[in-house]
Amino acid sequence: MRLSAPVYQLKRKARLLSRADNIPLHEALDRIAVREGFAAWSLLVARMSSVTPAAKLFEQLSPGDLVLVGARPGHGKTLMSLKLAVEAMQSGHRSVFFSLEYSEKEVLDRFSAIGVEPARFDTLFEFDNSDDISADYIARKLADAPRGTLVVIDYLQLLDQKRENPALMVQVRALQSFARERGLIFVFISQIHRSYDPAVKPCPDLEDVRLPNPVDLGLFSKTCFLNNGDIRFQAAR
Template sequence: MKLSAPIYHLKRQAKRLSREEGIPLHAALDRIAATEGFSAWSMLAAKAAAATPANRLFPQFKPGDLVLVGARPGQGKTLMSLELAVEAMKSGSRAAFFSLEYTEKDVLDRLRAIGVEPVEFDKLFEVDCSDAISADYIVKQMAAVPRGTVVVIDYLQLLDQRRENPDLTVQVRALKSFARDKGLIVVFISQVDRSYDPSVKPCPDLSDVRLPNPLDLTLFDKMCFMNNSEVQFRAAS
């Protein structure tokens, strides 16, 4: 059964219902689950966890891949990237989330939004929200991590916002080389240009990636674009 909205949207609906009607959150969650055809929220959550796009996509990644996850704001690209990290950790690999956008609390709250308690992966998951994040910084921080680690970068367009950092293409090339040498999977969250028109195509593509500074997009091995619960994946030819 396909949900009427992503699970994090349904959770927001339940929280709003809980406030408006003065009922416990668990009761509101169960009521929302009933509208989706489930007897309880736990049943809905189990179904959603077994059928996430990340669950289907992650097996298509291999060590050394550079992956681009692109969408307009509010379409779930951060949550998708976290779900990919969770898939890695479920298989016993490590994951790291580097963010120039969020605080550590924000990241952990988003994990909870997809039904994951951070303590479940306490020894496998690392969050870094330093203002110094750049390709060089990430390479230094990840120098000793094992093969198969998933590194999420939030987000692509912020890597060269500091004048002292190299051009974006230089940084992405450096991370590509590092990923291949170390056997890591590097996932870049990416903004999509405001000119993208969903009435013309259901999902954005590489031509819609917002590029305030030049970047060779052929550096990416895999691409995932999202819009309105639609997810499109393709590998570089």
């Protein structure tokens, strides 16, 4: 179940309700929980504590977001992106996976790796690995995509691999405008520079994103970096 707001905001609502109605805080918390579909606040907290990292991240995404998911090879960036796609589909939204790296079979196999049967989402999931993938191509393919559709792009550094495609910065800006205009969520899988040293810091960050061509990383509204099971999520200030 997706909450109407993060837990900390719900707590604030409960405190305001407690003061406004002159009731104990625990009663106000229970009232807020009922509004969210739980019989009591304790049940809401128990449910949220069992939520997966992908579910927690998805809870914080909004239509128009550009999300950067980065990790070194083998540390779960593709799986995290697929988990976000699953979260979107479980909420009734479409997910589209554009890949310049994987075949459809490889992606479907990764669904199995996260314990998900792709057939469950047959009408909500779409895979595209055309050689023509670029910002313009993606916008054309998503011309009729409903608001809330989650789009995975695999991966950022390959969007301008063809010389005839616009510069990477131009493409990311175009997709940012498109996402905001249409209310879509874009998740960009990103390579991390091989100079990243986990002995220096446990998880990579924006400084470690591999950029063979310039991109203003400030265009991304949220980031998620992974390393050895450690997950660091941050929203733009």
